[in-house]
Amino acid sequence: MARRIVVIGGVAAGPKAAARARRLDPAAEITVVERDAHASYGACGFPYYVGGGVARIEELMETPSGVVRDPRFFEQVKDVRLLTRTEAVEIRRDHREVMVRSLDTGEARTLPYDRLILATGARATGPPIRGLDAPNVFRLKTYSDARRFRAALDQIADLLKERDLAGDEKARPLRVAVIGAGLIGLETAEALQERGEEVTVVERLPRVLPNADPEIAAHLEKHARSKGIRVLTGVGVREVVVEDGRAVGLRLPGETIPADLVLVATGVRPEVDLARAAGLEIGPTGAIRVDEHLRTSDPGIYAAGDCAEKRHLVTGRPCWIPLGSTANKEGRVAGTNAVLGDVETFPGVVGSLVMRFFELTTARTGLGEAEAREAGFAPVVAVVAGPDKPHFMPGAAPILVKMIADRGSRRVLGVQAVGRGDVARRVDAAGAAVTAGMTVDQVANLDLVYAPPYSPPMDPLLVAANAVRNKLDGRARGVRPDELRRWQGEGVAPLLVDVRSPAEHEALPFGNATLIPLGQLRRRAEDLPRERPLVLLCKIGLRGYEGQRILNGLGFENASYLEGGVVGWPYEAPDR
Numbered sequence: 001m002a003r004r005i006v007v008i009g010g011v012a013a014g015p016k017a018a019a020r021a022r023r024l025d026p027a028a029e030i031t032v033v034e035r036d037a038h039a040s041y042g043a044c045g046f047p048y049y050v051g052g053g054v055a056r057i058e059e060l061m062e063t064p065s066g067v068v069r070d071p072r073f074f075e076q077v078k079d080v081r082l083l084t085r086t087e088a089v090e091i092r093r094d095h096r097e098v099m100v101r102s103l104d105t106g107e108a109r110t111l112p113y114d115r116l117i118l119a120t121g122a123r124a125t126g127p128p129i130r131g132l133d134a135p136n137v138f139r140l141k142t143y144s145d146a147r148r149f150r151a152a153l154d155q156i157a158d159l160l161k162e163r164d165l166a167g168d169e170k171a172r173p174l175r176v177a178v179i180g181a182g183l184i185g186l187e188t189a190e191a192l193q194e195r196g197e198e199v200t201v202v203e204r205l206p207r208v209l210p211n212a213d214p215e216i217a218a219h220l221e222k223h224a225r226s227k228g229i230r231v232l233t234g235v236g237v238r239e240v241v242v243e244d245g246r247a248v249g250l251r252l253p254g255e256t257i258p259a260d261l262v263l264v265a266t267g268v269r270p271e272v273d274l275a276r277a278a279g280l281e282i283g284p285t286g287a288i289r290v291d292e293h294l295r296t297s298d299p300g301i302y303a304a305g306d307c308a309e310k311r312h313l314v315t316g317r318p319c320w321i322p323l324g325s326t327a328n329k330e331g332r333v334a335g336t337n338a339v340l341g342d343v344e345t346f347p348g349v350v351g352s353l354v355m356r357f358f359e360l361t362t363a364r365t366g367l368g369e370a371e372a373r374e375a376g377f378a379p380v381v382a383v384v385a386g387p388d389k390p391h392f393m394p395g396a397a398p399i400l401v402k403m404i405a406d407r408g409s410r411r412v413l414g415v416q417a418v419g420r421g422d423v424a425r426r427v428d429a430a431g432a433a434v435t436a437g438m439t440v441d442q443v444a445n446l447d448l449v450y451a452p453p454y455s456p457p458m459d460p461l462l463v464a465a466n467a468v469r470n471k472l473d474g475r476a477r478g479v480r481p482d483e484l485r486r487w488q489g490e491g492v493a494p495l496l497v498d499v500r501s502p503a504e505h506e507a508l509p510f511g512n513a514t515l516i517p518l519g520q521l522r523r524r525a526e527d528l529p530r531e532r533p534l535v536l537l538c539k540i541g542l543r544g545y546e547g548q549r550i551l552n553g554l555g556f557e558n559a560s561y562l563e564g565g566v567v568g569w570p571y572e573a574p575d576r
Contacts, residue, residue, distance in 0.1 A: 003028040005338050006098055006111050008088045008274065009119030010034030011043060012324050013305030015069070016331025017117045017338065018080045024339040031081045031111055032074070033088050033100055038143040040069040044324050046146040047184065050153065051191025057147050091116065091278035093298055115300055115338040118275055118288065119331065122268035122306035122322050127179065127204070131240025134247040137262045140184055149263065153195070156260050173198040177250045177259035179237055181208035183355050185265035186220065189229055190358055200230040200257050202250060204266075207233055209355075212416060213368045214482040215383055215402055218570035219418045223360050268322060270307045283309040285320035293342040294334045302338055304330035311348035313435055314367050314413055315375045321351045350414075352431040354424050363427035366414025366434040369404050378407035382467035383480050383563040385540040386460050388421025390452050397421035398540075400568045403430075403440070403464040410439040410472060415464070426461045440465045440472070467563075470545075477548055477560040479535050481569050484562060494533035494558075499547045500566075510537060510566055518543045518550075525554050537562040 005021050007014045010032045018032050032039065041061035048054045061069050067077075074082040083100065089108070090099040097110045124141040126132050138149040157174050174197045178185050181203035192199045201208070201224070207217040208224065208231060224231050232252070240262055241249040249258045270287040281297035283289035287309040294302045305327035312319040326349055333346045354363035372379040381404050387396040399419030405412050415430035417423040433443050444465035450457055458466075470476035479487075479494075487494065496513035498505050505515045516524050518538070528534060534556065536547040544561030551559035562569070 003339065004112055004114045005030045005117065006113040006115075007032045007117045007119060008098065009121055009305065009307070010036075010039030010082060010084070011041065011121055011305075012119070012327035013121075013331035013334070014117065014119035015040040015074075016328050017119060017302075017304060017335035018074075019078055020332045020335030021339050022078055022080060024336065026079075028339065029081075030079070031083065033083050033086050033098070033111070035085070035087050035103065036142055036144060037085050038070075039082055039084055040074075041143050042324070043141070043143075046140050047187035047191045049146055050140070050150050050188055051194050053191070057143065057150070060146075061143070088274055091274060091301075093278055093301075096300060113300075115302070117334050117338055118296070118301060118303040118307055119305045119327075119334075120271040120274060120307040121327075123271045124264070125267050125269050126264045127237060127266055129237055129239045131242045131247055132264060134240060134242050134245065134262075136247050136260070137240060137264060139264050140188060141268065149261075152261055153192075153197070157195075157197075174261070175259050176200075176261045176263060177202065177257055178263045178265055179250070180265035180267065181205075181231070181233070182210065182265060182267060183353070185263070186224070186357055187355060188263060188265060189224065190227075193227055193229055199228075200232065200250075200259070202235055202237055202252065202257070203231070203233045204236045205233065209362070211368070212362065212364060212418075213370075213402060215400070215480060215564070215568070215570065216362055216364070216416045216418045218481070219400065220357055220360065220362060222570050223358060227358055268306070270320060270322075272307055275303065275307070283318050285309050285318050287320045289318075292345040292347065293337050294330060294346055295337070295342065302334040304334040313348040313350050317375070319349070319351070321349055323349075323353060325352075350431055350434045352427065354427065359420050360418055361420075361423040362416075362418040363423050364414065364416040365427050365431035366412070367404060368414060368416065369402075372404050372406070372413045377413060379404050379413065380407050380468055380471050381405075381480065382464055382471055382476070382478060383541075383568060384460060384464045384467050385419075385564040385568040386463060386542075387456065388419070388423075388426075388460065389454060390456050393452050398567050399423050399426070399460055400564055401426060401460050401464040403461075403468050405440045405468045405472070407472065410441060412438055412440055412443055412465070415461070417460075426459070429461055440468045444469060467545075475549070476545055477552075478541075478545070478563040479560045480563045481571065484535065485571055492533070494535045494560075495529065496562075497528065497534055497536045497547070498538070499536050499543050500538050504539065508566055510569070513537060518547055521547050521550050522554070525551060525556070528556070530556060530558070533558045533560070535560055535562055538565045540567050541565040 045060045071082040074080045085103045097112045101108045124139040178201045208221045209217045238251045240247045281289040288303040306322035336344045352365040383402045385400045389396045397420035399421040401417045404414040498513040498515045499518040536544040538544045548561040
């Protein structure tokens with residue numbers, strides 16, 4: 001009798017598992033069940049479809065050769081039965097069958113299985129406020145969500161143009177309020193601004209992109225504002241204001257923001273209701289607990305993708321980090337093991353992710369600084385700035401790299417970066433280093449490729465590793481931008497000493513910093529107060545560090561340098 005494999009969920013992990021199972025077992029009966037009318041699409045492309053960069057939404061579910069991955073494709077090419085608009089309503093573990101129901105006809109039937117793979121993904125969440133059910137309040141989680149949202153944008157934009165041409169209403173951009181400044185919220189805000197809409201982003205937490213560290217997030221927030229996006233952080237939405245059945249704005253503490261459309265981008269949570277009802281074990285993260293083979297607490301059931309719990313390779317603890325890249329890798333493992341038994345493992349994740357935001361790219365891997373501390377490590381951190389290739393090469397652009405390491409083991413715990421240059425390549429290399437458990441000493445000597453069109457002789461990742469080494473070895477005394485800003489707020493007043501050239505100082509002043517070019521620092525050191533904290537600054541931090549070492553050698557114990565220099569400073573320049 002042919003092996004029967006049922007997959008619940010047809011977006012990322014599910015189709016990958018089904019395709020892998022088919023390649024390994026040409027005779028198996030494989031069925032994929034999907035609630036939506038569409039399956040196997042690239043959900044991460046939704047913001048680009050909304051903005052018009054992806055012209056047709058069908059492109060997000062096409063193969064590279066342009067074939068749509070619909071039920072006919074799965075039947076003819078994959079020999080997999082794809083049941084769309086079909087909901088799995090119950091897993092009957094004792095009988096090894098799944099009860100499903102057609103969302104179009106209401107017809108119910110059972111699907112027997114020898115192996116079941118759960119790829120139910122995640123569901124969009126929303127704040128507990130009134131008005132979210134208004135018809136012009138949208139999410140951006142499913143294929144249908146994306147199509148409805150863009151259709152509404154186009155419809156209202158056309159209506160505003162018609163009213164302007166008719167003289168009924170003065171021309172104005174469409175006003176969109178985005179609740180949530182995570183990945184999807186920021187990417188969609190960019191897409192909307194590029195369309196010419198008036199965009200306001202409201203984030204309850206103190207900074208945009210809450211899973212980024214403050215130094216990184218501040219650059220994104222500054223850039224968003226420079227593009228004309230209004231950003232409100234540390235602000236909770238009290239309610240969606242509804243008039244005549246439609247949302248017309250967001251009520252915040254102290255003001256109401258008008259809006260023609262509202263996008264809720266406050267995150268997702270694992271979709272585990274079906275698994276929980278079947279008695280499968282749910283882990284501490286709220287996702288389905290799985291072992292290294294992605295097997296659940298039932299030996300005949302696997303779980304993969306956003307519904308499944310992961311293991312963090314730095315902490316060794318359970319985590320939940322929903323990413324399309326992870327879902328595809330896990331789908332392959334689940335499909336393999338459903339056919340061959342537990343022959344393949346999925347070791348875990350380090351949380352590597354990347355986002356483009358206008359001209360900036362930001363990426364991270366491993367633990368952030370606060371996460372490292374919460375996990376019991378003693379983090380030592382360095383922030384460096386510099387060009388992604390030699391300054392004399394066309395297209396050279398700055399990037400900021402933050403590296404976190406453990407004081408005791410010197411192990412690299414995480415790396416984050418932001419900038420106009422090639423950030424992704426550095427963080428990809430860092431992801432491999434974090435996965436391998438490498439120390440800063442090993443990373444500092446990685447044999448990375450070098451040629452002027454691609455990188456400086458000392459790659460920024462290696463520079464960051466050396467900066468951490470200098471701190472661990474007691475040589476560097478760095479002050480990070482968020483620290484200096486906090487000092488200012490607490491009334492600490494270090495003397496800022498600018499060691500750049502007079503021309504640089506004049507072209508890009510930094511508050512009321514005292515100018516003493518690096519070449520004059522030894523001669524003029526006695527003009528500086530020994531009892532007062534000194535922070536030396538330059539363009540990217542290198543000359544500031546050299547100045548700190550000069551003053552330390554002259555007996556200045558309170559000298560430090562501004563990490564990342566002026567290039568890495570994301571706030572308004574501080575006072576002296």
